[in-house]
Every structure is written in C-alpha cells, then in structure tokens.
Amino acid sequence: MNKIEVNGLTFSYEKRASSSRKNVLSGLNFTAEDGESIGLIGANGAGKSTLLKLMVGLLTDYEGELRIGGIRAEKASLADIRKKTGYVFQDSDSQLFMSTVYEDVAFAPRNYGLSEEETRERTLRALESVHMEQMKDRHIYRLSGGEKKRASIASILSMEPEVILMDEPSAALDPKNRRSLIHVLNGLSGTKIIASHDLDFIYDTCERTILIADGRLAADGPTEEILRDQTLLEDNGLELPLSFSRTLE
C-alpha cells in the first residue's frame, strides 16, 4: 500500500482565485511506498517546506488529493494524520520546547494519553535509536547543535510515526555530527521524506529523489540518476553535489 499519495496537489497562500494568484505548489503528483526514503530537493522558494507542512496538516485548504496512510488530509482527520506523521523542524530550538531531553521526548506520548510506564518505555527506546540515552536528563540548552538535532528526531520517534518528514536536517552541523546523523537516519524504519539543499546528504540517506521547481514536479527517480544530471540540476537552480563534480573531473 502507498504510504503517501499526492495527486494534483495545488496550494496557494492567497485564498481567493484571481489572475494574480501565485500557486506555491501546482499539480504535484507522486506516491511513496512504505519504508521508502525520499529526498526532496529544489531551489529556495520551490515549495519544499510548503509541501512538508501540508503533509503534516500545518497548512490545509489545498486543492487536489493528499493521503497519508490512506487517510485524506483535511481538518477533520488532522489528529489521525498527526499521529502518523512526525515532523522535524529546521530549527531544533523551536522544536524542543521542554527543559530537559527526557521531558521533551516524553511530551508526545504523554499528550497522546499513554501511561507513565509506556511513556517511559517509548521515550527510552526513541533516545536509544538516536544514541542519546546517556543524555536524557540534560537541559536542552546545554546540548550541541548535533545533539539537539538528534533529540528533535527522538522527540518525534517517541510517537512511533509511520512517516517522518524532515526540513533541512543537516543545516549547521559539523562534518562529524552530520555523519552521525546520516548513520541515525539510515537506521530508522518507516517512510522518510528529507527536504534539503545538502545534496551529498540526500545522496547518503535517500535512494529516491524528487526535484521540485516553482511548485511543479521537475524530476522523480533514483537519487544517483538525478544528482548526476548536471543540466537538470542547473536548469532548476541547483548545482552538482561536490562528490559527483569531483568524480566528473
């Protein structure tokens, strides 16, 4: 079964139809199977973040069809959709609003009415999968950028989501933290969509890539194929990833 189904998805921040209305997304089509890892690339303003926000129900009022785990995303189904999807924000400081790592990771299970025992179990499991079980009592503000990012991921893993969406996960990480994040992401099960400008990162974490430009689907295929296509990337405001440009030389 398809985990994500996007069919003719069109969205605009302006509500009224007028000639000047600019669609951020127009007529997007793609599907994602269970367990797939998909890279979402495109220049600034291409519509990546908007797409992610639609998929998690932070934006509604779209045209077309958007289904997560078979449920159509609409106001009435928001709660169900959000239980199935986890969204990792670009800014970890905004995502992690509780004071300690444990409290933050436990926030979702607790809010979904799990018992303290279950909450604890899930929290520890989530922390383990991002290798942070040692830091559970740390204050968020004492974490490094890489640790914050991993804690953010743990904070949504504790909901045991079927779909994980990430917005620029590798931004502002040093090489070592970036590598450990790749390691963590590759160890996660579930469907993942990773939006990033870091094409090398996409290459290391996703087997499939979707390229959007001006709200339209420009390409959809195996990551390696798309990232090696210099003309395709440059036509859409991107550049060849470093690792490929070096091999080409």
Next chain:
Amino acid sequence: MHMADALVAPAVAGTMYACSAAAAGWAVKKVQEEDDPKKVPLMGVMGAFVFAGQMINFTIPGTGSSGHLCGGMLVSAVLGPFAGFLTMIGVLLIQCLLFADGGLLALGCNIWNMAFYGCFIGAGLLWRRIMKNGPDKKKITYASVIGCILTLQLGALSVTAETLASGITELPFAVFAAAMQPIHLVIGLVEGLITAAVLCFLYEARPELIWTGDSGKSAAGAKKPKLSFRKVLLALTGAFILIGGALSLAASANPDGLEWSIQKITGSAELAASGPVHAAAGRIQSLTSLLPDYSIPDRETMLGTSLSGIFGGLAVIVLCIAVCYLFGLFRKKGRHEQNQ
C-alpha cells in the same frame, strides 16, 4: 524598581500578594476564556524576549547614561493586558529566582508595582482607548510615552508607600517620594521612547501584531475579552482601600512606625493629589529643610491610623481619575487634529 525582601514587612507583602493574586486570577480567567492555544507559547517566548531585552543597553541621547526596557506596556501592546500581565508575572518570578532581582516575599509588591500598572492601566485602559479607531505611528508613540510615564509614576509611588508602610526607613514620605518620582519620570520617558520605537517598527513590519482591544485582531470567532473602565476602577478602588487599611494596621502594630506612618501617609495624600510636578517642587523644598520637614506638627491626634491609610489610597485613585480625565481631553484634541 525591584523591591528587595528586606524592604517590605510581611503584612505589607501579604497584602500585596493578595492584590496581585486577585489580578492574576482575573487575568487567568480571561485568557482561558479567549481559548487560544497559541497564546501559551507566545506568552512563554515573549516573556523570554522581555528578559533578554531588559539586558540591552540603550544610549540616551545627549547624556552618557543608558536606559533599559521594563516591558509591561510593550508585551501588553502585543498580547493584550491579560496575557501580558501573566507574562510579566512569569518574568518577575524567574528574575527573582535566578538573579535575586526582588525577593520571593516582595514578589507580590513587584508584580503590582511593575506589571499591574503597565499592563492594566497602561495597556488595558490607555492603549486600548487610543487605538480604538485603529493605530498609527503618532498614536503609538503618544500612547507608549504617556503610558510608560504614568505607569512608572504609579509604580514608584507604590514602592514609596510600601516601603514606608513597612517601617523600613526613617525618611519622611515627602523626601522619599521626591527622590523617587522625578527619577522615574525620566526612566518612564526613556522607557516610553524605547517602547514607542519598537512598536512603531512592529507596526510598519507586521501591523496585524499590534493589539488594539476589541476592534483589533479579527481572529476567527474568538471571543475578545473586554476590559471595562468601570471594572478596573472598581477593582482599583477596592484594592486601594484594602491596601491602605492593611498598611496602616501594619504600621500601627509597630510602635516605632506609628509616628511616621500617620504623617507620611497623610503626607502622601497631599503629594499624590498633586503629581510629579509638585513632587519635584517638594524635593527642592525638602532639600533646603530636611529636618524641619520631618518634625511636622502633631497630626496623629487628628486622624486615626487606618483612616489615614484609606485616605492616602483614595488620593491615588483621584490621581488616576484625574489623569484619565486629562487624557480624555487629549484624546478629543487628537481626534480633532485627525479631522483636520
């Protein structure tokens, strides 16, 4: 303007806690009625913003010194008076715990002096009235400056009254007030200008963020709480009578404090009714004759302690009404200008 624990007697602190708690209870109820879950994170982050903003030094033009932000007016101009008041309580509590700015016991006083006036009088009454027909830069500047000056004057006056009622200092009311009020006139002016600058910027960048009372934010169907002038006046009257009475009782329980309490609190009546200009004049007067001023003839035989306290409280209310009235005149003038 943070009062330390040592400057308030437990009875005074308790009274002020009761007043602040009542105001906070009202604010909690109002914010809950609004039922806007977005408010909670906004309050939290804005509280942290005030905290950080207070640490930035602003150069005062023409002098070598610098001014700071206090924040009650500023926060309320975005969050509204109720959420703004709760936010300021949070800020004061954390300041008191982390940095020993003010004390746990004096927290009730500090909330009243620094948050209540700014949020309810400054934003709830003044700001809302001025912004009734929609904000513009001139109105924002005007409301911020007048609001900050007025609320800091009220705050400073309360600090003086609370300290004296606690029997802490031997300073006569006139001297103390003459030292406090003019300083806070300047502080209020600077704070008002900073607040105005920030709010004008905000108005230009994102005008929808400015709180304007009922007519403002057309958030879908949300019931906007009304802060009626009458209710606030009533609450204030009640609070002042309560405070005045309790303070005087506290003072009379302390035989050493008795002497000054009567003179000073009745002295407060004279002074409060005449405002900062007279305070400045009083200061000059008291500087020239510090000691004679202290040994004012025996008023204590003329008035009961408790009565004098209430009298002092009433005087402050008169001041409030007078200011609001004056301000009403200004407003008409402002509208007149607009019509032209």
Next chain:
Amino acid sequence: MSRINEAVHEIHHLDAMASREGRINRIHPLSKLLVTVWYITFTMSFPVYEPGGIFGMILYPAVTMRAGGISAVRSIRKLKPVLLLVCAVGIANPFFDRAVLFRAGPLPVTGGMISMATLMLKGAFAVLASYLLILTTSMESICYALRLLHVPKIMVTMVLLIYRYVIVLLKEAERISQAYSMRAPDQKGIHYRAWGTLLGQLMLRSIDRAQTVYESMLLRGFDGSFRLSKKQKMDRRSAVYLAGWLGIVVLLRYVSVFKLAGSLLE
C-alpha cells in the same frame, strides 16, 4: 564579560548545581519552597530595633550551605546588589534616628544605626535563602511545587517556557548587540535611531519562533496545557525536613538564642 554573557553563565551554573545529587537536592521541592518562604517571612518580621534575635536566623542558610556543599564565598558575592539597594534605602536612618540606645565603649550606638544594620542583615538573609533554594532545586521542580500549590496550569506552563527560551533569546540578544557594537565601536549602548529596529527585530523573531514552537507542540498532541511529569512523592525525609525547619524558624524568631545562651552561662 558582557552582562548578557554573565547572565547565561549564571543560569548554567545554577542549573548545574541544582541537578547535582545532593542531600538537599533530593528533598521534595514543595518542602524546600515552603521552608524558604516561611524562613523569609519570619526573618523579615523581626522588629528593626532588635538586632540580637535576628543573628540566630543565620542557622538556616549556614546549615543548608554546609549540607548542600555550597560555596559560601560565591553566595556572599551574590549579596552585593541587594545590600547596595537596602543600604541606599536605609542610609537615612542613622541621620534621622539619633537617639542613643547604648554606648559601645566611646562610640554611641543610635537607633538609626541599629535599624540600618538589622535591615542589611534581613536583606542578606532573604537573598541567601532564595539563592539556596534555586541552587538546590531545579526550575522544573519549583514549577512542580507551584502546581501542587494550585498555581494555574497556564502560568506554570508559561514559566517553564520562559525558562526554556531565556537562554536562547539571551544569546540572540547578545549576537544582535555584538553585531551592532562591532559596527559602532565607540558607542556604549544602542543609539536611539536603532532602538526600534534592533529590539523590534528581536521581537519579531521571537514572535515567529513562538509560532514554530506552537506548531511543534501541535504536532505532538498539544491541547492547551502541558502534562507535567515528576510525580515525586513526599517522602518521610522531606516531611521531617519541612516540619523541622518550620519549627526551628518559629523558635528562632521568638526565643532569643543569644540571650538564652547568655543566661545559661550565668
């Protein structure tokens, strides 16, 4: 070090101290909060002209410092601003109240001198007590205690959020003012032309951040209030601690320790 940096360091220090595993740290936060407020209230209730009794009040901070392994020097440094403030208010007393109470050798001791000294002691003790509370109790635990005292949930939630974002925004404010001062090296503060934009930018960013925080909460099942954890039970130790100190404080307030010691010696 700039003021903002100092503040950030102080918060880090307090947090590190509060999260230690100490004897005092393990006491239930409600016990510690109540004892602190009780202690401050009774200490402040001493009459100004009775400096003898108030000395006894040193027992609580002294014992807590000893048991909690807290540096006295660092704590005393914390007293400076409050002592200055109290001094400024109390300085008039020796001038106005010149009735000589007794003579210490050739030096006449006046009522004003006594009352000012008492005031300074009160100020010092009060600050010490609340400083010791935050050194041994984390902000989350204090919030939990406030919740137990029926402080409305919305307020406790908000206080926790302020505490969480204080450091984030302090650092942001520091960056902004550094960026400013690097381009205006001769200015001590922020020029008035930049008041609005500088602080306004910070405010706008804060409001945007609040929106993201809200979204992050929403996506994790937030429905208006936090479900706070740490259902710490009031154990026997904490109950004894509470009852013990409440009693001792009252005793110290009404029984003059020094007089008693003096009469026993006689």
